[in-house]
Amino acid sequence: MTTDRIPAHSPRRVAITGIGLVTPLGNDVRSTWSALERVQSGAGPITHFDASGFSTRIAAEVKNFDDDAITAPRRFLKFANRSHRFALAAAEEAMRDAGIAPTDEDAERWGCAVGTGMMGVDYADLAEVQRHSAPEGEIDAAKLLDDVSANDPLAFCRSQSTAGVALLTRRFGIRGYATSVHTACASGGQAIGTALKLIRRGAVDRVLTGGFDSMISPVGLAGFCLLSAVSTDNDAPQQASRPFDATRNGFVLGEGAGFLVLEEWEAAKRRGAHIYGELAGDGNSLSSYRITDSPPDGDGPIQSMRAALADAGANPADVDYINAHGTSTGMNDRSETAAIRAVFGADAKRVFVSSTKSMMGHLIAAAGAVEVAICALAIERGEMPVNANYRVPDPDCDLNLVLGEPRRQRVRMTISNSFGFGGSNSCVVLRHPDLVEGAGAR
Amino acid sequence: MKPRVLITGAGAVCGAGRDPDTIFSSLIEGRSAIAPIEGWDTAGWPVRNAAEIRDFNARALVDDRKLHKFIRRTDMLGIYAGDRAAEAAGYAAYRDALPEDDAAQFADRTGIYVGSGGGAFENQYDYFPLMQAANGDLQTFGRDLDEMVNPMWLLRTLPNNVLCHVGIRNRLKGANACITNHSVGGTLAVIEAAEALRHGEADRALAIGHDTPVERQNVLYYHGCGLLAPDTLRPFDKARDGSVFGEGAGALALETEASATARNVRAIGEVLGGGYVTEGSGLLTIRDDGDGVARAIEAALADAGIDAADVGMVVAHGNGTSLSDASEAAGLRRVFGKRSPPVTAFKWGIGHLIAAAGIVETTLALAALRAKRVPGIATLEELDDACAGIAVSREAQAPRSDVALVLCRGFAATDAALVVRGASR
Numbered sequence: 047m048t049t050d051r052i053p054a055h056s057p058r059r060v061a062i063t064g065i066g067l068v069t070p071l072g073n074d075v076r077s078t079w080s081a082l083e084r085v086q087s088g089a090g091p092i093t094h095f096d097a098s099g100f101s102t103r104i105a106a107e108v109k110n111f112d113d114d115a116i117t118a119p120r121r122f123l124k125f126a127n128r129s130h131r132f133a134l135a136a137a138e139e140a141m142r143d144a145g146i147a148p149t150d151e152d153a154e155r156w157g158c159a160v161g162t163g164m165m166g167v168d169y170a171d172l173a174e175v176q177r178h179s180a181p182e183g184e185i186d187a188a189k190l191l192d193d194v195s196a197n198d199p200l201a202f203c204r205s206q207s208t209a210g211v212a213l214l215t216r217r218f219g220i221r222g223y224a225t226s227v228h229t230a231c232a233s234g235g236q237a238i239g240t241a242l243k244l245i246r247r248g249a250v251d252r253v254l255t256g257g258f259d260s261m262i263s264p265v266g267l268a269g270f271c272l273l274s275a276v277s278t279d280n281d282a283p284q285q286a287s288r289p290f291d292a293t294r295n296g297f298v299l300g301e302g303a304g305f306l307v308l309e310e311w312e313a314a315k316r317r318g319a320h321i322y323g324e325l326a327g328d329g330n331s332l333s334s335y336r337i338t339d340s341p342p343d344g345d346g347p348i349q350s351m352r353a354a355l356a357d358a359g360a361n362p363a364d365v366d367y368i369n370a371h372g373t374s375t376g377m378n379d380r381s382e383t384a385a386i387r388a389v390f391g392a393d394a395k396r397v398f399v400s401s402t403k404s405m406m407g408h409l410i411a412a413a414g415a416v417e418v419a420i421c422a423l424a425i426e427r428g429e430m431p432v433n434a435n436y437r438v439p440d441p442d443c444d445l446n447l448v449l450g451e452p453r454r455q456r457v458r459m460t461i462s463n464s465f466g467f468g469g470s471n472s473c474v475v476l477r478h479p480d481l482v483e484g485a486g487a488r
Numbered sequence: 489m490k491p492r493v494l495i496t497g498a499g500a501v502c503g504a505g506r507d508p509d510t511i512f513s514s515l516i517e518g519r520s521a522i523a524p525i526e527g528w529d530t531a532g533w534p535v536r537n538a539a540e541i542r543d544f545n546a547r548a549l550v551d552d553r554k555l556h557k558f559i560r561r562t563d564m565l566g567i568y569a570g571d572r573a574a575e576a577a578g579y580a581a582y583r584d585a586l587p588e589d590d591a592a593q594f595a596d597r598t599g600i601y602v603g604s605g606g607g608a609f610e611n612q613y614d615y616f617p618l619m620q621a622a623n624g625d626l627q628t629f630g631r632d633l634d635e636m637v638n639p640m641w642l643l644r645t646l647p648n649n650v651l652c653h654v655g656i657r658n659r660l661k662g663a664n665a666c667i668t669n670h671s672v673g674g675t676l677a678v679i680e681a682a683e684a685l686r687h688g689e690a691d692r693a694l695a696i697g698h699d700t701p702v703e704r705q706n707v708l709y710y711h712g713c714g715l716l717a718p719d720t721l722r723p724f725d726k727a728r729d730g731s732v733f734g735e736g737a738g739a740l741a742l743e744t745e746a747s748a749t750a751r752n753v754r755a756i757g758e759v760l761g762g763g764y765v766t767e768g769s770g771l772l773t774i775r776d777d778g779d780g781v782a783r784a785i786e787a788a789l790a791d792a793g794i795d796a797a798d799v800g801m802v803v804a805h806g807n808g809t810s811l812s813d814a815s816e817a818a819g820l821r822r823v824f825g826k827r828s829p830p831v832t833a834f835k836w837g838i839g840h841l842i843a844a845a846g847i848v849e850t851t852l853a854l855a856a857l858r859a860k861r862v863p864g865i866a867t868l869e870e871l872d873d874a875c876a877g878i879a880v881s882r883e884a885q886a887p888r889s890d891v892a893l894v895l896c897r898g899f900a901a902t903d904a905a906l907v908v909r910g911a912s913r
Contacts, residue, residue: 099630125771153768154783162668164647172612175705176619183620185613187528187704202709203771205608207647207668212771212900224766224902225676228604228647228668236665240680247683249764264626265615268633269642332600332664334655337558337643349596349661353689467643468652470664 059482060245061314062322064144064307065419066136066256070106070300070406073115074139079423081405082431083452087284088406089298094262095169102276104283105262106300106407108132118217127204129163130213132303132412133258137214141254144307144319148252153221157250158214159241161233161257162226163411166205169263171195210258222250231371232330233257234304234414235464235472239328242474245310252313256305257415270299273338275375287408288435289372289401290379290443297373300407304416311482322422324482326459327358327475338467340377344385347371347463347471351389354473360459362390365397365475367430367460369417370445372401373408382463383443400433400448414464414472421460421476429454490793493682494755495908496692496743499572500851501549501565502736502838503539507572511838511848512855516884518866520837522721522732528704535716538702539734539839541565552657558640559649562606565737565844566650566698567657570600573694574658577741582751583659597747599662599690601681602651603673605699605843606735609706611645614638650698663689671805671898672764673697674738675846675906679762681742691747697847698737701840707733713772715809721840722867723806723833724813724875731807734839738848757854760794760891760907763787767901774815780903781819785893788905789823792891799829799907800889801862803853804878805897806833807840812897814874819903821877829893830885831878832856836867846896850906853892857910862887 067074070088071081081088088106097103113123115135126134141147148156174195179186190196203209211226223244227237234257241255261267270276277296279286287298306325314321331353333346340346355361371382379401387394402420409416424430433447458481464472498508503521505511514521521539530536546556549568559567574580583594618636622628638644646652648666655661663684667673674697681693701710710716710731717730740759748755765787767780774780789796805816820828834849841848856862862885871880879885890911896904 096626097630099627100633101630154765158766164645166608167612172615173619173624176616177624180613180616180620183617185610185616185704187530188532190704190708191532193708196705196708197712199709199712202713206670206771206899207605207608208670208898208900208902209771211669211766215766215768215900216770219768221766221768223764224768224900225667225764226669226900227665229651229664229666230646230648240665243683243687247687264629265612268615268630268637269645271630271633272637272639272641273643330663330665331596332651332655332661334595334652334659334661336656337646337649337652346661353663466648468646468648468666469655470648470651470666 058246059311060242060325061309061311062306062325062422063309063314063319064140065422066139066305067416067419068108068132068136069302069416070108073111085432085434086405089283089286091283095264100267101271102278103280104286104298106298107262108302122213124200125203126213127168129258129260130210133210134213136303136305137254140305140307141218148219153219155222155251156220157223157244157253158211158220159225159237159253159255160211161237161411161415162207162210162228163259163261164228165261165266166207169265171201214254218254228411229470230466230468231410231413232464232466232470232472233411235474236330238415238418238474239330239472241308242325242328245308251310253308255308256303257412258303259409259411260301261410262299262301267299285435287374287404289374289404289433290440290445290447291436292438292440294374294379296375298407300409302409302416303412304419306419321479323425323479324477326477327354329353329357329473331471333469333471335469340381342381344381344388346469347382347385347465348388350471350473351385354461354475358475360475362393365459365461366457367424368397368399369421369460369462370399370401371463371465372403380442383445386445395446397446398430398448398453399445400431402431404434417462418474421462424460425457425476425478428456491686492745493685493759494743494745494748495740495757495759496748496753496755497573497576497741498756498851498854499569499739500848501568502841502848503541503734504838508851508855512852515834515837515863516861522839527702535707535711535718537719537732540702541735558643560607560611560644562698562700563649566696567653569737569739570654570694570696571657573739573741578753579658595659595661597662597691598660599684599693600651600655600660600664601677601693601695603667603677603697603843604647604650605673607700610703614641650696671842671845672896672902672904673843675896675904678740678759678847678906679764682759685742685744692743694739694741696739697844699841699843700735701733701842702735717808720867721808721836723808723836723865724871724880725868726870726872728808728813730809731840734841736841736848737844738851756911758909760909761788761792762906763791764904769901771899774811774901776811776815778815778819778822780901781816782822784903784905785823788907792907796824798889798891799893800887800891801829802831803849803892803894804831804833805895807835817875817878828879829888830862831880832862833865836865846894846904850894850908853894853908854910857887857890857892860887
């Protein structure tokens with residue numbers, strides 16, 4: 047690579063050298079990818095709690111998760127709720143995969159950027175406070191004084207938005223820039239975009255980045271039921287998430303974590319790291335429309351996709367695969383289609399699109415991170431996952447979906463979209479490593 | 489040369505006032521907003537004081553009454569501060585005079601970065617009536633949900649509400665982030681907004697921090713962790729015994745030189761640089777040698793392209809806890825040696841605003857540079873030996889230059905440093 051092909055604003059390129067996943071499809075990269083290849087669904091009846099009274103009784107749960115998958119010292123687990131455990135396991139897999147860890151000499155050159163879920167307080171802790179301090183339904187301040195849960199420092203630590211980043215930086219000895227972001231369903235994508243910029247601007251040389259979430263709890267599910275955002279197809283959970291299908295009726299709530307190890311390109315090459323691909327560009331925008339609604343004409347997502355492509359020095363013609371936000375709600379999928387058509391023009395008929403939420407559900411703050419990891423794997427394996435459960439075409443969602451079985455072909459570039467409640471839109475662009483090293487990369 | 493990042497507007501609200509100059513005046517006069525908590529009956533409580541916003545008037549903060557149903561107290565404060573900064577920078581007045589295409593471009597090129605906190609526990613109390621009625625039976629909980637909980641509950645709870653609503657209200661559509669990183673959130677919002685401008689992601693960006701930590705359960709937890717003083721916050725004092733919560737929000741409007749020149753808007757200051765690190769020691773543990781503080785300052789000075797000797801004043805984090813203040817002083821000594829510029833801290837007067845602390849204190853640093861006066865620490869009786877070597881004072885001091893260094897420390901052993909240049913009136 048010669049430096050004259052690199053735009054002046056980004057002298058440093060960023061390599062993806064490690065991936066770790068805990069998803070409803072599997073508790074590591076291998077099992078998750080294998081389920082995607084076999085077009086398996088991770089959805090089913092909720093088992094975490096008695097959901098029989100809820101309008102939605104299905105979700106895509108992480109299954110058979112074993113704390114023994116976490117090699118961190120046992121005392122770490124006291125500070126970790128379910129989503130933090132997913133984060134520790136996925137981050138450990140990513141670091142193992144990258145085959146590198148901070149040392150005393152370079153710990154200050156490592157960063158950590160994570161998308162953190164919004165549900166800090168565990169339902170069990172909340173229920174204890176209610177029983178003790180709000181027996182009549184209203185909180186009684188005097189009762190709180192001897193409420194065990196309300197005075198339990200560990201419950202407090204687990205509830206903090208920085209609990210995850212604190213655990214991860216301590217676990218791996220990271221001493222540079224460490225941050226936690228939350229823009230609802232765009233959190234994971236924005237965290238990875240932040241990580242990209244940290245390396246580019248030289249704040250750090252390597253970043254552990256990703257997202258983690260678990261809202262499959264009574265209060266978490268309730269929030270989405272109240273908004274009628276989740277599918278109520280309780281009798282057919284595996285078909286409930288059907289992005290871009292005309293009969294789609296809401297998303298399926300998932301949980302999990304996705305992590306990447308990012309490295310400054312030349313440093314990764316020097317140590318002979320395996321490079322999945324280049325994290326080539328990031329774009330984000332704000333729809334400033336309505337808090338939950340997406341603009342029907344794709345305004346907002348259009349700008350994030352264009353900004354990301356420009357940031358990557360790429361054109362729509364360079365992109366072979368879009369991992370769509372594709373939540374399976376009426377509004378999102380229509381708006382996203384309009385945005386893809388506006389940005390890609392004639393290329394919209396060519397570029398392959400799928401929403402892997404059709405199989406793993408919507409991992410909320412972890413979604414964007416898991417889906418960027420899937421894009422990296424798609425490039426590495428030359429294989430694009432299916433948009434499952436698509437039966438009835440919707441003229442408003444006439445995209446070139448990957449249907450039936452995974453599409454096997456060389457994948458030059460991919461983009462991953464994430465759009466959140468509140469209007470934040472994130473788009474992340476990945477490039478095949480050969481196109482960075484080979485001629486005519488830009 | 490890094491592109492310049494100008495500050496073209498500011499807003500702040502806390503227990504001591506609803507704009508930076510008013511808050512600054514109260515500090516200069518030695519008045520503290522810390523007083524008995526009014527939010528609930530604190531009889532028997534180990535902590536009874538906080539710097540609450542006493543005349544809290546939701547309509548005076550956010551005029552759109554329909555919006556009140558969708559947001560929490562912390563969001564109101566953030567929206568208020570963000571609106572004030574956008575107004576001071578004259579966004580709407582300028583944009584509305586543009587042809588529609590240019591106005592759309594103006595919106596797309598204006599970003600927003602928010603450090604968000606607050607409402608973590610109390611918002612969930614909305615479920616208590618339902619939980620009481622269900623009496624532990626989750627089937628009943630699910631069945632009666634619709635009748636007993638506000639359908640908009642999840643939206644009220646979103647940590648990125650300020651990002652969303654300030655965006656809609658001010659038509660901001662550019663690069664954005666919502667940073668949920670405890671105390672350093674507001675400072676990181678400024679650092680990330682400035683980086684977005686430096687790298688051409690936006691031409692203008694609002695940076696906001698907001699928080700309302702004065703919550704019953706939150707107070708108990710912080711007290712249980714040994715972090716809260718029973719009554720008074722005494723930064724760097726021998727008798728310091730913890731922090732005291734405040735609540736509030738701060739905002740800065742940042743702008744590239746090209747945009748400010750094109751709009752003919754006057755700068756009230758400039759962001760010169762920032763630095764940010766973690767000590768990597770876990771959620772609540774910090775080092776006693778101030779390593780993170782020193783590294784953050786060194787990174788910020790390098791980013792700003794200035795030397796320690798160029799710093800005219802320091803706004804320390806000074807949260808009044810034993811270990812934080814002593815290690816912060818150690819970090820300052822490592823950077824400044826025997827040549828400490830005037831150092832102050834504001835939390836004795838406005839409380840610890842957690843996610844809003846760093847950014848509100850930056851608006852006050854700009855006010856101090858304008859007035860050429862560094863407010864004294866009114867609760868400082870006797871400097872602790874462990875904090876020796878930093879030029880703190882009960883009395884106001886004169887800044888050594890027009891550059892202020894603002895420090896901010898948070899959970900997860902994080903340290904942020906921001907360097908700003910002030911503009912005289």
